[in-house]
Amino acid sequence: MAKVYIKGVGMTKFDYTQKFWWQFAYEAALEALENAKMKISDIDAILLSAISSAAGPESEHQVHKASMLSDVFKTNVPIVEVPAVCAGGGVAFWLASHLISNFKNILVLSGERLVESITEVTTDRILAASERILEQPEGLIFPVQKAMVWQQYMQKYGGTMDDLALIAFKNHQNAVSNPKAYFYQRPVTLEEIKNSPVVASPFRLYDCSLSINGGAAVIISQEKTDVELAGSGFATDYLLAFLRKDMTHYLATQIATKKAYEGAKIKPEDVDVAEVHDAFTSEEIIAYEDLGFALIGKGPELIRKGLTNIDGKIPINPSGGLKAKGHPISVTGLAQIYEITNQLRGRCGQRQVKDAKIGLTHNLGGNGGTVVVYIFRKV
């Protein structure tokens, strides 16, 4: 595989502004171009991470998004749309990283107007990512499904709801100093977290990430820069969770992780900072284990000991994560790369992880049916 370098990154603030998905994507792309000191005419191919959130008859009623972007950017280069639910950003970047040997500069971007006025529509769209014959009719929307997984985890390994509260607290604290996070300068106390209303037992409000709007963009290049892609892994898994051997962990994450570490020729203990897919607080603990930062069943110890705080042994989600930065589905994978790139460049101000040289991103789609893991290295 050809060498892949990060040339520029861009991201909008995540909030509830009402714009079209492509307006968010466009703003993020402009920032990435500026960051890369490039013009759109320097871009040879475009990958768009997109769930169909805005395509349905009940919403923007517009497919053929590649052609829309040809309009937006006034370009005729190859443009490919890639939907992979919550892992869309990661998968679009994965394709770009493989295309780079034939293209000089590739723009990977996404924008998502996830939260519109009609909340049922958003919920219904997200629901369509879980299995339709056996799961959807049982009301297995993601909070419920992930709550069941966590109940099983607690029984099996002894994790507690207090552990989850600590995850939420850490990520909210991190977000306070991230100007692009929804919870920027809006601290949340441990008490508020523990007393928040139950959403899907045992999950409380603060165990769930934020459905939000926003955009992110990454420009990769053949040309050497200050950040390189050192390793990557991509794996899929069955849509139906009960077909899997182990419901409390993600085989796809484990396969992708192994491949990424092998590619980068490093071990988990070499990672200085990671952005992991904390769509629910429990998922961050499971990620600790699947990514090899803790043994299976030992993830809670990391948060109890503060090892994943910004000044800890392995800081996780310094951006605030999906939890407190926000989770605009298809954008998330790229927003993770935005954060890690800035961490490796030492541009994260108060939330900067000291001497970060190796960073990891972990982007998980649906019920772990699509997972992408990247390792970036400061050059």
Added chain:
Amino acid sequence: MAKVYIKGVGMTKFDYTQKFWWQFAYEAALEALENAKMKISDIDAILLSAISSAAGPESEHQVHKASMLSDVFKTNVPIVEVPAVCAGGGVAFWLASHLISNFKNILVLSGERLVESITEVTTDRILAASERILEQPEGLIFPVQKAMVWQQYMQKYGGTMDDLALIAFKNHQNAVSNPKAYFYQRPVTLEEIKNSPVVASPFRLYDCSLSINGGAAVIISQEKTDVELAGSGFATDYLLAFLRKDMTHYLATQIATKKAYEGAKIKPEDVDVAEVHDAFTSEEIIAYEDLGFALIGKGPELIRKGLTNIDGKIPINPSGGLKAKGHPISVTGLAQIYEITNQLRGRCGQRQVKDAKIGLTHNLGGNGGTVVVYIFRKV
């Protein structure tokens, strides 16, 4: 770019059978695996061409198709979904052709249940591929849009409705000997074509391709086989047709074509057989010109002189084309590669083009917003 070889191809009959999209895709994949003498465990990555036809709340209500295929094939390899409206098959194959340097064998597939019981739903889904603010409210569904283009063409260059009838007649004749075509063994006379009802003036019923169900699959490999990909081109264009300089021709086809010929180091006259995107009969004539088989405005001469018949100078759409084989949107680009592969292998029976050594496919999405052109060569 690494060498790309066709290892195996598969295709279901195109008809109105009611199955899920993935059942069509699965059947086509089994045939491709058999054709390639491979097992699913030999496949290292999967590309799925998919429009969102079956994903909406009004239909199968199921996104995360990559994870579904992990279930279907019992595999954990990278699986990527690629929607690009009518050009989905071509774009999925394009990605696969670039990924091949890092994967040994890649399966590209699609299945489409385009025609269900609810016809309005299908029409509405296809409508979403045209521009939503200025075109859709004017009722600019594709037959209407393409009819306007052809009216302009007739005024500018002097094409006639009789030319279109000849295109339909040729493609229907070809389909008669294609067992996978919907119109297999069902000949249509020139009189029937000319007297068929008007759909969108000046188009009659037989000027329009068939919305249909079906699946197709192609397996590509690093390993040398009897058919190689000699050249490819991919370009995009604006969603809004009126922003373009020339409405009667497709800039994206022209850019993609130039790149494909350059890659293959051949000229249009070297092509022995082509499958072109005849979603409407007029589009085949425009393709003659954009692909360089005729000068601009001179396309009608080819069909008048019979030069694009199976025994002509440059046989076009020996399969019957979208017109008479059928057009299951996301499947079409792969079905074209299925036909060209079989033509180069000399396996097309009565519709075999003699001594076919170089074949071209042309897959066009929406109003020409995404176009992919391939040149295949017998090794």
